[in-house]
Amino acid sequence: MTYKHLFSRSLSAKPDRLHFAAHSHHLWPDASFDGQTAAWEDAARMADLKWGHIMGPVWGEAQRHIARELSLPDPSTIAFSPNTHDFLVRIFSAIPKRPVRVLATDGEFHSFRRQMARWVEAGEAILSTVSADKLTATAEASDFDLIFASHVLFNSGAIITDLEGLAALAKPEGPWVVIDGYHGFMAIATDLSAIADRVFYVSGGYKYAMAGEGVCFLHAPPGFAPRPVITGWYAAFEDLALPPGAVGYAQDGGRFLGSTFDPSGLYRFNAVRRMLDAEGLTTPKVSAHVAELQKHFIDANALPDFRLLNPSGSGNHARFLAYKGPGAAALHAQLENRNVITDVRGDVLRIGFGLYQDAEDVDRLIEILRAR
CATH class of the missing domain: 3.40.640.10 (Type I PLP-dependent aspartate aminotransferase-like (Major domain))
Known part of the structure; x- marks a missing residue:
């Protein structure tokens, strides 16, 4: 399921960007x-x-x-x-x-x-x-x-x-x-x-x-x-x-x-x-969309040299994945050079997920990480 039509202005403003920092600066929807x-x-x-x-x-x-x-x-x-x-x-x-x-x-x-x-x-x-x-x-x-x-x-x-x-x-x-x-x-x-x-x-x-x-x-x-x-x-x-x-x-x-x-x-x-009301998008429904994307990314094991601090489980989960490793800052800069926006805090790389992403976006991120 994709909800990109709700973010057409933000996405079209920089169409080549992969924005995986919804936890830091969420892209603005058209509304x-x-x-x-x-x-x-x-x-x-x-x-x-x-x-x-x-x-x-x-x-x-x-x-x-x-x-x-x-x-x-x-x-x-x-x-x-x-x-x-x-x-x-x-x-x-x-x-x-x-x-x-x-x-x-x-x-x-x-x-x-x-x-x-x-x-x-x-x-x-x-x-x-x-x-x-x-x-x-x-x-x-x-x-x-x-x-x-x-x-x-x-x-x-x-x-x-x-x-x-x-x-x-x-x-x-x-x-x-x-x-x-x-x-x-x-x-x-x-x-x-x-x-x-x-x-x-x-x-x-x-x-x-x-x-x-x-x-x-x-x-x-x-x-x-x-x-x-x-x-x-x-x-x-x-x-x-x-x-x-x-x-x-x-x-x-x-x-x-x-x-x-x-x-x-x-x-x-x-x-x-x-x-959100008009689209029937409650917080649990948005979270379910995000959880699918996060699972897809985790299962790909695209960051084998990092430790995931908040693995997914059966309960509530943050909208971002926190990966700890000594190369976090360098990887963040490398991704930014590839027009992939993430976020780094010390030795923790944070990858955020939101409504404006779909499985194809996650696949592109995985491909870029594997090619580094």
Whole structure:
């Protein structure tokens, strides 16, 4: 089965390219172009009045799409921002004590690691890191203010399956549990209904949501972090009648909002979700397509000198295969010279799969690897 017709603009823009980095920069489907155009046309037509439309129907539609995808009971717990780092900073700012005792996996993304290292350097945080398989046990055995963990680890593709165990530790007074869902959202079926009242969840549109940059979101459980110290005027969007000097906050996820932003990502995200609905493409169905391509590649054994860190199994699987070997960086560069786009992290070559690929694309990749 091929879905290339949904990506005709991106594929025709560079027809000789093999793009196996959907986990890094997902090619944009045609629907996202329609969404981008709609954002421009609304701005031209409504001018200053566009914000009522954006913060109303556009915003609400995006919230509903996310709530349905994650089985969240209340779409109003969702806030949007240009990046997930904004939300990390605001959540951290809401913790009243210093230094903040933080527990995380040893495989978190660069932006988290850099920001946490700077907070540790400044005396704002004390950081403990453990392997993903020891996270829950470590959290249960010690006192922490913040527990931060990726649902799917960006470097290895390992999946943390005990979200319920982490959620059981969360309390409004602390610890707070933050799940980074960037490599899980719309990549593996995720049901947060049983833990939505206790965990924060952050993700965005850059990867498997196929919506590009600038459309990240946070699910904020009610009663947790009611007054972030780092805040913008949109966090009081419906509370502008307060007396001068009073700092009011929205009671829903809006308490984590910043200030004026580029809304085009919301338009793209909504357009892509409508496309998926029209095509009957749920996350499990897309994952099944990807799993077939991954199996085809694995069975070919085109990288015998590398070790596959995340072999396929019967359960959920990341949308990329992580191959570890000393020649990862050189092979990545060699492939790029052949117009094959992959991704490398240290000695790990990541090969990502998506809707815009079919078996013929995988065969071409296998042939190129065998000929190196």
